[in-house]
Amino acid sequence: MNCELCGLGDKRFCRADIEGSVMTVCSECAKNGKIISELNPEPKKSIATPADDELRLDFSKIIVEAMKEEKTSVEDLARITRNSPADIKKIINGKLIPTMELSKRLERALKINLFYT
Numbered sequence: 001m002n003c004e005l006c007g008l009g010d011k012r013f014c015r016a017d018i019e020g021s022v023m024t025v026c027s028e029c030a031k032n033g034k035i036i037s038e039l040n041p042e043p044k045k046s047i048a049t050p051a052d053d054e055l056r057l058d059f060s061k062i063i064v065e066a067m068k069e070e071k072t073s074v075e076d077l078a079r080i081t082r083n084s085p086a087d088i089k090k091i092i093n094g095k096l097i098p099t100m101e102l103s104k105r106l107e108r109a110l111k112i113n114l115f116y117t
Helices: 059-070 074-080 085-092 100-110
Strands: 013-018 021-026 034-039
Touching: 059 085, 059 100, 074 085, 074 100, 085 100
Parallel strands: none
Antiparallel strands: 013 021, 013 034
């Protein structure tokens, strides 16, 4: 969050009436007007750490190889995983990242592991 008056980032912000305009400002600029309310700082976004449920980057290659090995067509895989053939084709081409649920279905259907262990 940045101060609307000076543009600097600060840990403490408030809503203040400065010369008739209500603005979000830092604690230093708030001294130029009347403080209306204190604001809490934005919570910091956590960075996800690699975990066991992280999809492998080469998931499409793994799926294609498994389909060849199991002699499974796109239509068959779509039926088994209860998904559309168009979505399966997009996943195979790497244009669509499967959801966690679909990834698990693909793993069961093709007897593969799509996640880092």
